[in-house]
Amino acid sequence: MKKLDVRGAKCPIPIVKAKKEVDQMQPGELLEVVSTDPGSLPDFKGWTQTSKTAVLKEQRTEKEGATDLYIHLLERK
Amino acid sequence: MSNRDEIEIAELLAKLDGGEPLLILDVRNVDEYESWKIEGRRDFNIAHIPYFDFIEDEESSLARVPQAESEIVVVCAKGGSSQMVAEILRSSGKPARSLVGGMIAYGEYLESVKVPLRGAEEGLFELRQLNRRGKGCLSYIVVSAGEAVVIDPSRAIEVYESLIARAGARLVHTFDTHVHADHLTGGPALSAKLGGDYFVDAGADFELRHRIRALRDGDELRVGNIAIRVLATPGHTPGSVCYLVADRYLLTGDTLFKKSVGRPDLGGKVEAWSQDLFQTLHGRIARLDDSTVVLPAHYADIDEIGADGLVSAQLGDLRRDLPELHMAESASFIEAMKSTTRTPPPQYAEIIDANLGKTEINPERAIEWELGKNQCAAGGGPTVRTQEASVR
Numbered sequence: 001m002k003k004l005d006v007r008g009a010k011c012p013i014p015i016v017k018a019k020k021e022v023d024q025m026q027p028g029e030l031l032e033v034v035s036t037d038p039g040s041l042p043d044f045k046g047w048t049q050t051s052k053t054a055v056l057k058e059q060r061t062e063k064e065g066a067t068d069l070y071i072h073l074l075e076r077k
Numbered sequence: 078m079s080n081r082d083e084i085e086i087a088e089l090l091a092k093l094d095g096g097e098p099l100l101i102l103d104v105r106n107v108d109e110y111e112s113w114k115i116e117g118r119r120d121f122n123i124a125h126i127p128y129f130d131f132i133e134d135e136e137s138s139l140a141r142v143p144q145a146e147s148e149i150v151v152v153c154a155k156g157g158s159s160q161m162v163a164e165i166l167r168s169s170g171k172p173a174r175s176l177v178g179g180m181i182a183y184g185e186y187l188e189s190v191k192v193p194l195r196g197a198e199e200g201l202f203e204l205r206q207l208n209r210r211g212k213g214c215l216s217y218i219v220v221s222a223g224e225a226v227v228i229d230p231s232r233a234i235e236v237y238e239s240l241i242a243r244a245g246a247r248l249v250h251t252f253d254t255h256v257h258a259d260h261l262t263g264g265p266a267l268s269a270k271l272g273g274d275y276f277v278d279a280g281a282d283f284e285l286r287h288r289i290r291a292l293r294d295g296d297e298l299r300v301g302n303i304a305i306r307v308l309a310t311p312g313h314t315p316g317s318v319c320y321l322v323a324d325r326y327l328l329t330g331d332t333l334f335k336k337s338v339g340r341p342d343l344g345g346k347v348e349a350w351s352q353d354l355f356q357t358l359h360g361r362i363a364r365l366d367d368s369t370v371v372l373p374a375h376y377a378d379i380d381e382i383g384a385d386g387l388v389s390a391q392l393g394d395l396r397r398d399l400p401e402l403h404m405a406e407s408a409s410f411i412e413a414m415k416s417t418t419r420t421p422p423p424q425y426a427e428i429i430d431a432n433l434g435k436t437e438i439n440p441e442r443a444i445e446w447e448l449g450k451n452q453c454a455a456g457g458g459p460t461v462r463t464q465e466a467s468v469r
Contacts, residue, residue: 012158015129038445039154046106047129 001030006037007069014040015047018074022054025076030057033072044072053077082163084150084174086186090210093117098147102173104128104162105154105180113449115152115183116210116379128158131165139169149173154180181444184211187236190386192326192372201302203244204326206372206387207236213376213451214260215388217328220244221301228252228320228328229374230263232443237267249300250290253277253432254330254374255317258343258425259451261443262432279433280315282344286434294318308361312354313339313453319361327365327392330374332357335381335390337454338401342418343425351414355407367393375453401455417455 004021006014014035021031033044041059048056058073092099094117101123103110110125124143131138142149149166151173153159159175166173176182192204202221209215209231216229218240225246227237241248248271251264256279265287268275274290292298294309306321313331317339320328331339338358341350369392376388383389396402404410422428424446430436431443 010155010157011153012128012132012161015132016161019132042106042108043127043129046127047133050130051133 001032004031004033006033006035007067008036010037011039011043015043018044018072019047019051019054022051022074022076027076029076031074031076033074035070035072036067038068038070040070040072044074048074051077082160082167082174083177085177086182087188089115089150089176090117090186090188093121094119098145100124100143100145100147100149102126102142102149102151102162102166103153104131104151104158109154109180113180115180118379118382128153128162131162135165139165142166142171145171147172150176152176152179152183156182180211180448184209184444184447185231185233186210187216187231187233188386189236189240192370192387192389193385195325198323198325202300202323204322204372205240206389207231208382208386208388209260212260212447212449213379215372215374215376217372219300219303219305219322220246221303223247224249224301226250226252226298226300226305227264227267229254229257229330230267232261232263232266232438232447234263234267234270237263238271241271247271248273250298250305251275252320254319254328254332255314256280256283256285256429256432257331257374258429258432259375259422259453260447261428261438265434277432278309278316278318280311282315283429283433284435292318310357310361312341312350312357314344315350315353317357321365321369325368326370326372328372328374331453333362333371333395334373334454335371335376335388335395336378337399337456339453340417340419340455341414342455343421347415347418348411351411352407354414355404355410358402362392365392367391367396369393371395375451377451377454414455419452422452423449 018033048054055075057075060071062069096119103125151159151163156179163173163175188208190206205218207216219226223246225241225248230237250273251268253262253264264275276289276292279285292307296307297304303323308319310317310319310332341354371390371392381388431438
């Protein structure tokens with residue numbers, strides 16, 4: 001599984017980078033995106049509804065110290 | 078700073094209010110867009126295409142932007158994605174600017190409007206209404222002979238600071254009309270920073286942790302050339318007060334609005350608080366003169382902003398127009414209030430705790446808590462004055 005760290009980045013950066021990465025992956029390959037922006041939860045959901053290449057498999061929130069991490073698991077269509 | 082590529086919220090609202098042709102392109106996700114969007118005092122065109130649609134498929138997203146001769150202002154949550162979309166629009170030959178700071182800037186912006194005074198009052202003092210357009214919250218500043226009082230300040234206190242500095246005045250009192258449930262008070266922070274005392278009455282059931290100057294019903298405070306009188310007006314909350322400035326201008330907080338009264342259902346005691354509100358309206362408020370100028374802490378609908386830019390009403394006109402002031406029986410008033418009971422505003426419990434001084438305010442959380450318009454009036458929610466442009 002590939003990983004993309006976009007901690008500290010604000011929209012639109014997380015989705016811009018995630019799309020670039022996913023577009024280069026093979027069908028079925030997975031990408032885990034780690035973001036600190038709570039707005040990334042609805043936005044990744046919204047984006048993957050119409051995306052031709054990315055499918056959203058899972059979203060979860062984890063704590064890293066005092067920081068909330070928003071993790072999106074994507075699969076290349 | 079505004080430049081060729083960006084626009085500040087003050088300039089955008091001036092354009093919308095002035096009826097300049099303009100298309101707003103909101104690029105937030107659908108839930109954010111549907112729950113809260115920019116409003117102007119005149120109709121304008123607004124379209125919605127999420128920014129991630131432009132990332133996914135730039136060409137087809139561009140084709141969805143309504144054809145407009147006018148300038149396009151792109152709006153997002155914080156002002157980042159709107160820059161990207163505005164850039165895309167410009168490269169395709171469309172005139173577009175991005176709103177600096179996005180909806181957060183809209184939610185915090187305060188528009189300062191001078192309240193017109195009568196004859197002899199001019200020169201004695203100045204009263205300004207600060208309209209937080211994005212939330213429908215109103216706060217006030219009174220300046221007289223070098224002394225200033227701020228009532229119901231919002232969390233972003235810089236505007237009050239600069240108005241006080243510009244007037245060359247000293248802050249002597251900061252008042253809240255009540256413990257707000259929809260937005261975070263800037264009162265304790267403002268008085269801590271600029272001096273003077275702070276006052277709010279939380280009522281007997283709530284523990285207030287701020288240090289306050291104790292005030293009572295009927296107290297009169299001299300401010301420069303004038304007096305401000307404290308009127309206990311329980312109902313919306315048990316500790317709600319109104320401030321009567323110079324015997325004419327009644328800062329009603331959430332007790333009395335232009336189109337309604339303050340909802341008495343936020344404490345889970347709608348019956349008792351409605352009874353209090355009935356007595357307030359038929360006692361304390363009823364004894365005031367018809368010519369009293371009502372200046373509330375909120376409005377629900379942008380149409381409540383008058384031609385002079387103010388949200389205000391003559392008390393006599395409210396007596397004529399508001400059904401809540403016609404009900405002579407407390408029983409029917411209480412029934413009417415009970416029928417308006419609805420879901421409390423989001424995060425209201427956390428906001429109340431912060432406003433009581435029980436919890437620290439984390440700035441990022443604060444922005445999140447305060448998103449959207451106030452829901453403080455009894456009765457229906459606000460109507461939105463925009464025209465949906467045709468978007469596929």
